[in-house]
Amino acid sequence: MEITRGGPLEPVQPPFALLESKLSPPRLREGSIRRPDLVTRLRPKPPANISLVVAPAGYGKTTLLAQLFAHLDRQPGAWLSVDERDNDPVTLLTYLALALHRIGVCDRQLVEVLARPRRSLSTMVARLQRSVQASGPFTLLVDDLHLLDDEESFAIVREIVCELPATARVVLTSRVEPALPLDDLRATARVVRFGIEEIRLSEKEVGRLLRGAGLTVSDAEIGETTERTEGWPAGVYLAALAQLARSDDEPITAFRGSDRFVSDYIQFEHLDYLPAEDQEFLVRASVLDRLSGPLCDAALRRSRSASKLEELAESNLFLIPVADARPRTYRFQNLFREALDAELRRSEPGLAETIATRASAWCEKRGDVESAIEYANISGDRDRFAELVERFLVRLYYGGRFATIVRWLALLENEELLERHPVLAATGAFVQGMEGRDMEAVRWAEIAERAPSSAVMPDGSPARALASLVAAAICRDGVDRMREDAERAAAELTPESTWRPSALLYLAVSRLLAGDRAVADEILADAYAAATAASLVDIGACALAERSLIAGAAGRWDDADDLAVQAREALQDSHLDDTVKSALTYAASARSAFHNGDWVRARDDLVRAERLVPPPGSPAFPWFCAQVALETARVRMELSDPAGATATLDQVRAALAAGPDLGVLHGQADELAAELDDRFHRSERGEQLTPAELRLLPLLTTHLTFREIAEHLKVSRNTVKTQAICTYRKLGASSRSEAIQRAIELGLVERSDALAPGRRV
Numbered sequence: 114m115e116i117t118r119g120g121p122l123e124p125v126q127p128p129f130a131l132l133e134s135k136l137s138p139p140r141l142r143e144g145s146i147r148r149p150d151l152v153t154r155l156r157p158k159p160p161a162n163i164s165l166v167v168a169p170a171g172y173g174k175t176t177l178l179a180q181l182f183a184h185l186d187r188q189p190g191a192w193l194s195v196d197e198r199d200n201d202p203v204t205l206l207t208y209l210a211l212a213l214h215r216i217g218v219c220d221r222q223l224v225e226v227l228a229r230p231r232r233s234l235s236t237m238v239a240r241l242q243r244s245v246q247a248s249g250p251f252t253l254l255v256d257d258l259h260l261l262d263d264e265e266s267f268a269i270v271r272e273i274v275c276e277l278p279a280t281a282r283v284v285l286t287s288r289v290e291p292a293l294p295l296d297d298l299r300a301t302a303r304v305v306r307f308g309i310e311e312i313r314l315s316e317k318e319v320g321r322l323l324r325g326a327g328l329t330v331s332d333a334e335i336g337e338t339t340e341r342t343e344g345w346p347a348g349v350y351l352a353a354l355a356q357l358a359r360s361d362d363e364p365i366t367a368f369r370g371s372d373r374f375v376s377d378y379i380q381f382e383h384l385d386y387l388p389a390e391d392q393e394f395l396v397r398a399s400v401l402d403r404l405s406g407p408l409c410d411a412a413l414r415r416s417r418s419a420s421k422l423e424e425l426a427e428s429n430l431f432l433i434p435v436a437d438a439r440p441r442t443y444r445f446q447n448l449f450r451e452a453l454d455a456e457l458r459r460s461e462p463g464l465a466e467t468i469a470t471r472a473s474a475w476c477e478k479r480g481d482v483e484s485a486i487e488y489a490n491i492s493g494d495r496d497r498f499a500e501l502v503e504r505f506l507v508r509l510y511y512g513g514r515f516a517t518i519v520r521w522l523a524l525l526e527n528e529e530l531l532e533r534h535p536v537l538a539a540t541g542a543f544v545q546g547m548e549g550r551d552m553e554a555v556r557w558a559e560i561a562e563r564a565p566s567s568a569v570m571p572d573g574s575p576a577r578a579l580a581s582l583v584a585a586a587i588c589r590d591g592v593d594r595m596r597e598d599a600e601r602a603a604a605e606l607t608p609e610s611t612w613r614p615s616a617l618l619y620l621a622v623s624r625l626l627a628g629d630r631a632v633a634d635e636i637l638a639d640a641y642a643a644a645t646a647a648s649l650v651d652i653g654a655c656a657l658a659e660r661s662l663i664a665g666a667a668g669r670w671d672d673a674d675d676l677a678v679q680a681r682e683a684l685q686d687s688h689l690d691d692t693v694k695s696a697l698t699y700a701a702s703a704r705s706a707f708h709n710g711d712w713v714r715a716r717d718d719l720v721r722a723e724r725l726v727p728p729p730g731s732p733a734f735p736w737f738c739a740q741v742a743l744e745t746a747r748v749r750m751e752l753s754d755p756a757g758a759t760a761t762l763d764q765v766r767a768a769l770a771a772g773p774d775l776g777v778l779h780g781q782a783d784e785l786a787a788e789l790d791d792r793f794h795r796s797e798r799g800e801q802l803t804p805a806e807l808r809l810l811p812l813l814t815t816h817l818t819f820r821e822i823a824e825h826l827k828v829s830r831n832t833v834k835t836q837a838i839c840t841y842r843k844l845g846a847s848s849r850s851e852a853i854q855r856a857i858e859l860g861l862v863e864r865s866d867a868l869a870p871g872r873r874v
Contacts, residue, residue: 155177163305164307173347313346319344326353338365403444405418411475482508536564542556546586546587558584634663638656658701665701674702699725730768802844
């Protein structure tokens with residue numbers, strides 16, 4: 114007899130009025146997202162023959178199951194939609210027997226026996242089990258298994274699933290983890306589980322759903338909607354409905370969990386069936402971005418939150434476990450949390466702020482600084498928020514959390530608030546300046562300068578000392594004032610202050626800009642020692658980079674390279690090599706690398722320095738920007754890029770003319786301009802080559818190494834190397850081959866000599 118999936122073999126008389134909808138999958142709605150890859154994965158490969166899909170409402174479990182049913186090919190497939198009626202074991206067994214009878218797995222007599230009074234249920238289950246064991250290949254799909262509350266009813270499903278023959282498959286969907294022996298089934302590789310992460314919509318699928326709903330959306334809007342909804346299909350669909358219902362021009366990305374479409378859906382599908390106590394717990398806990406038992410106990414003023422969280426997570430109320438967190442921690446799905454938060458603020462005004470205040474204190478006490486700051490912001494206590502940011506700003510900055518810091522500082526843009534917290538104003542100015550946020554740095558520095566004399570920093574230093582330090586760094590009134598500010602900061606900061614190394618650094622820079630290299634070098638050595646003792650790697654690297662430039666200016670290129678490499682490696686080891694402040698180190702490294710013949714590193718570090726440093730003329734740290742730009746212009750000149758060097762130098766000279774007096778940098782810029790003009794004008798004739806360099810040039814056209822050339826000329830290898838580098842530079846070349854080509858163009862060597870293969874002397 115041929116089996117036709119979905120069609121009855123023989124009519125049977127059930128013991129009650131039959132609901133055909135329970136035995137057939139729902140029709141796929143027009144516009145449903147087809148998910149063939151996921152459907153294929155739902156059909157497990159042997160030895161697995163059980164697929165379990167567990168996710169909250171709105172994740173498309175039923176649609177996914179219906180798509181699988183439609184693609185079972187020729188294998189018989191039975192469908193059962195579970196509902197509350199199935200908590201009567203006779204009802205469940207009857208529907209199950211009918212579903213399997215229709216595909217030839219179960220005979221009609223079993224269904225007829227179920228209609229008789231005084232039948233033995235256990236006997237009927239055993240009989241159904243025997244039928245299943247004796248059948249050929251088939252697939253049973255059971256939807257909404259979570260609705261089976263009755264233990265006797267659930268036991269029927271459990272027996273069928275656990276004793277399923279290898280040739281048969283069962284696919285189950287549930288909102289909660291069913292009470293199946295999953296550990297045993299996993300141990301024998303019989304079960305494949307799909308959770309939220311596996312069945313959420315991809316960004317591509319979100320785009321198809323939104324556009325299928327008639328919306329015109331950009332790729333960026335699709336990406337943000339995917340992130341906000343976390344791929345929750347119902348959330349995406351509700352976002353589309355909300356957008357279609359809008360009368361304004363707001364984009365779809367304005368969609369929030371507080372929108373009535375989401376709040377109504379969540380109330381109806383998730384909350385209404387919960388006890389009032391559980392609803393209250395969830396609504397109040399929505400203030401918290403991470404939920405652990407101890408935090409909930411403290412913030413919500415209750416007990417046994419850990420067990421309640423575990424219980425609710427098992428019911429899949431969009432409570433998502435946070436991996437590897439101890440104690441066990443959860444988070445809400447984004448839209449679910451927003452909907453709950455909106456309900457809290459509507460039903461219990463002011464309670465969210467109180468809960469956030471408690472959470473902030475709890476997190477601060479346990480060393481979770483970032484969470485303490487975030488909850489202080491939610492609490493609305495602006496002074497506590499400012500005080501916490503002030504205390505921990507520098508630590509978090511050195512921890513690389515600058516994006517978070519920028520967001521906090523934007524929330525503190527209030528002059529009255531900052532005037533009450535002058536240390537925060539000064540610290541914020543310093544941090545923003547070092548990250549290239551020039552206008553903000555200058556504005557915050559001006560506020561810091563208004564600090565009262567009585568204001569004291571946590572380390573015991575007067576707040577005005579930090580204001581002087583920021584003023585020195587910004588160098589708004591020239592080098593002389595920079596030195597005065599740096600001296601005042603160094604004198605007033607306590608020896609233990611973590612700001613003292615910075616004060617020494619800026620004092621040294623002010624001396625360097627005044628032309629006093631020897632004194633600057635001594636102070637830089639002290640600044641490096643202090644920075645190392647305080648574990649301030651970036652300050653120490655700046656001190657080393659400045660010392661490298663001083664050594665290079667004196668012609669001590671080996672020393673210059675050692676210092677630059679030491680600074681470079683320290684930044685890289687501490688993952689601080691991608692900040693504005695590291696630009697000076699890379700500029701110094703590029704310059705010393707060139708003079709020591711490492712042109713690859715010179716080019717790489719040049720590019721990095723130019724990418725990191727703000728353009729010359731930035732109002733915050735103008736000396737820093739000008740100094741780095743001058744060094745990169747020099748390296749560009751030495752690497753035979755006169756156009757790039759000139760463009761950078763023009764920017765520097767314009768900035769120096771418009772900005773404060775930056776001491777020797779003005780003269781250095783003029784000297785570099787003259788050297789650029791002289792070098793690339795005279796290089797047209799090659800007139801600057803010395804006799805020794807002219808004697809070397811023909812030998813460079815051979816295949817001799819520097820060591821072999823040195824032996825031929827009876828000089829040291831270092832002498833040959835130095836002369837070669839000077840020759841390359843004067844010819845506007847950065848390599849031996851480029852120098853040979855340039856010499857040929859100038860007629861300094863014969864082309865035939867240069868191109869002769871294997872030519873030796």
